[in-house]
Structures are given as structure tokens and as C-alpha cells.
Amino acid sequence: MTDDAKRSRQGVFFAIAAYTMWGIAPIYFKWLQQVPALEILSHRILWSFVLVLILIVGLRRFHRIKPVLTNRSQMLRLTIATFLLGGNWFLFIWAINNDHILDASLGYYINPLLNVAIGMVVFGERMRKVQLVAILLAVTGVLIQVVSFGSVPWVALALACSFAIYGAIRKRLPVDSMTGLWLETAILAPLVLAYLLFFADSPASDMTANSWNLNLLLIAAGVVTTAPLLCFTAAAQRIRYATLGFFQYIGPSLMFVLAVWVYGEPLAADKLITFAIIWFALALYSIDSLVHQQRSKRA
Numbered sequence: 001m002t003d004d005a006k007r008s009r010q011g012v013f014f015a016i017a018a019y020t021m022w023g024i025a026p027i028y029f030k031w032l033q034q035v036p037a038l039e040i041l042s043h044r045i046l047w048s049f050v051l052v053l054i055l056i057v058g059l060r061r062f063h064r065i066k067p068v069l070t071n072r073s074q075m076l077r078l079t080i081a082t083f084l085l086g087g088n089w090f091l092f093i094w095a096i097n098n099d100h101i102l103d104a105s106l107g108y109y110i111n112p113l114l115n116v117a118i119g120m121v122v123f124g125e126r127m128r129k130v131q132l133v134a135i136l137l138a139v140t141g142v143l144i145q146v147v148s149f150g151s152v153p154w155v156a157l158a159l160a161c162s163f164a165i166y167g168a169i170r171k172r173l174p175v176d177s178m179t180g181l182w183l184e185t186a187i188l189a190p191l192v193l194a195y196l197l198f199f200a201d202s203p204a205s206d207m208t209a210n211s212w213n214l215n216l217l218l219i220a221a222g223v224v225t226t227a228p229l230l231c232f233t234a235a236a237q238r239i240r241y242a243t244l245g246f247f248q249y250i251g252p253s254l255m256f257v258l259a260v261w262v263y264g265e266p267l268a269a270d271k272l273i274t275f276a277i278i279w280f281a282l283a284l285y286s287i288d289s290l291v292h293q294q295r296s297k298r299a
Contacts (some may be wrong), residue, residue: 011238017248018231023254027106028261029096030226032217035204037094040221042192042200044089047222049185056182064179069243074173075183081169082184088162089225095155100260102271107159107251109278113138113285115128115166115244125240130288141277143288145270167244170233177233181226231276246289249282 032040056062068074093129095104113135119125146152170180196205236244257276259265267275 007238011235014231014235015244016250018228018235019247021079021228022187023251025046025224026101026255026258029093033097036202037097038195039200039202039205040093041090042196043218044225045185045188045192046220047219048225048252049189051106051222051226052178052182052185061178062160064176064199065239068179068183074175077169077173078183079187080179082187084162084166084171086188088159088166088206091155091158099265100155101255101263102267104159104266105154105252105255105259106153106275107156108248110138111164112246112248113159116167118164124229126287128292130284134285137281138278141274145274151270171236172245177230180233181229211235246286
């Protein structure tokens with residue numbers, strides 16, 4: 001097996017792991033439903049900062065941080081990506097704990113098609129006709145919901161756009177996944193720490209007064225956050241961005257199952273029609289990708 005083949009195989013493994021963990025993440029955040037979303041976000045960032053710092057020290061990777069810190073262009077792009085990621089995290093937590101798991105699922109179904117479009121516009125990847133049709137179908141599905149039902153799936157659109165743009169920026173940055181994640185959390189850590197110390201006023205904001213199991217859940221936010229994101233950035237650096245989008249079906253599919261059959265969210269007509277059109281678009285995209293891969297192997 002060639003080095004490129006090994007790298008691609010590793011990318012596939014990382015992609016599957018990342019999207020599976022993201023797909024079942026609503027279970028974890030439902031356990032913290034009594035905690036405000038901004039506080040959960042703050043714990044995600046702080047404990048991720050601590051966990052990744054421990055990994056960097058243990059693996060002796062501090063030498064990788066300074067070149068990024070001293071590169072103004074890279075730090076600027078990383079900062080932009082960081083705030084996109086922070087917004088995405090906050091909105092995802094809010095959606096889960098306010099019974100909008102279906103909206104989150106829809107957003108991450110739209111995301112692969114956005115990845116295809118970004119792959120063409122930003123990375124110069126060629127878009128085949130069927131891929132273009134799939135993207136237009138997704139746009140049509142959203143427009144039908146807006147025009148016919150008067151409801152804008154803003155949660156889904158915001159989640160899809162913020163994460164697609166974040167992934168595109170991170171793909172272009174020559175920063176490994178662990179170093180990048182630590183710098184991202186380091187950028188946000190002072191802001192959320194100030195929030196927890198001076199502004200948070202929920203019953204769970206004082207960890208010394210919490211039960212041990214609640215504190216353990218809050219600390220576990222570091223693992224829940226770090227593990228899938230490290231896998232995602234590792235995958236993004238090993239396989240084509242459009243290919244990476246293919247594996248994103250895993251996450252929203254698991255969320256859809258949790259929303260409808262575990263947490264009992266109603267599947268209204270507007271959402272059902274939009275889901276159906278986007279599922280059809282994704283089916284077209286998948287079939288086209290498989291056919292193209294088979295032709296490439298024969299060639």
C-alpha cells in the first residue's frame with residue numbers, strides 16, 4: 001500500500017469516528033439540560049483547553065505552537081475559524097437542549113453539499129453535473145420550506161454554514177489538529193473564564209456547590225469536544241474535502257433517530273418535505289460519487 005493510500009485510509013477511519021461521536025453527542029448534552037447553553041459552552045472550551053494541553057505536554061509538541069503564534073496570517077485565519085467554531089458549538093448546544101435536534105440534524109445533512117460547493121470554489125475541485133443538481137435540490141428544499149410554510153430553518157442553515165466555512169479554513173492552514181484545537185481553545189478561554197467568574201449565575205455555575213456527578217459531566221465536556229474534533233481535522237488533512245462530506249451522513253442520521261424515536265420531537269410537514277428533498281439530493285450525490293470512483297479505478 002502506497003503512502004497516499006495509507007493516508008487516505010487513515011482519513012476514512014478518522015472521518016467515521018468523528019461523525020459517529022458527533023451523532024450521539026445529543027445524549028450527552030441532554031444530560032446537562034439543566035445547565036444554560038453558554039455555561040456548557042464555557043466548560044467545553046476550558047476543559048478542552050486543559051485536556052489538549054496535557055496531550056501536547058505528554059507528546060512533547062510544544063515546538064509546533066510557536067511557529068503558528070509568530071505567523072500573523074495564520075493566527076488571523078485561525079482566529080476567524082475559532083469564532084466560527086465557538087458559534088457553532090453554542091448553537092448546537094442550544095438546539096439540543098431546546099428540543100431542536102431535528103434542526104441540528106437537517107443542518108448537518110445540508111453540510112456535505114456545502115462542502116462540495118466549497119471544494120469547487122475554494123479548492124478548485126471539479127464539480128460534476130449530478131453534484132450541481134444535488135446542490136440545487138438542497139437549495140430548493142430550503143426555499144420550499146421558506147415560501148410554502150413561511151418558516152426559515154435558521155438553526156440548520158447557521159450550523160451548516162458555520163461548520164462548512166470553519167472546515168474550509170482549517171483545511172488550508174498548515175497546522176496539525178492538536179495544535180490547532182489547543183490554540184482555538186486558548187483564544188476563547190479568557191472570554192469564557194471571565195463569563196464563568198463574573199457573569200454566570202445559574203445554580204450550576206458554582207462547581208463547589210454541585211454534586212460530584214454533575215461536575216464530572218461538566219469536566220467530560222473536554223473529552224466530548226476534543227475527541228471528535230481531533231478526528232475531524234485529522235480526516236480533513238488526509239482526504240479530499242468533497243469526500244469528507246460523504247461521511248457526514250453518519251452524524252445527522254444518528255441525530256435524526258434520536259430526535260424522532262428517543263426524544264419524541266414532532267416531524268412537521270415543512271421539515272419532512274425539506275428532509276425528503278435533501279435526502280434525495282444526498283442519494284444522487286452518493287450514487288454519482290460511487291460511479292465516479294468505479295470509473296477511476298477502471299481507468
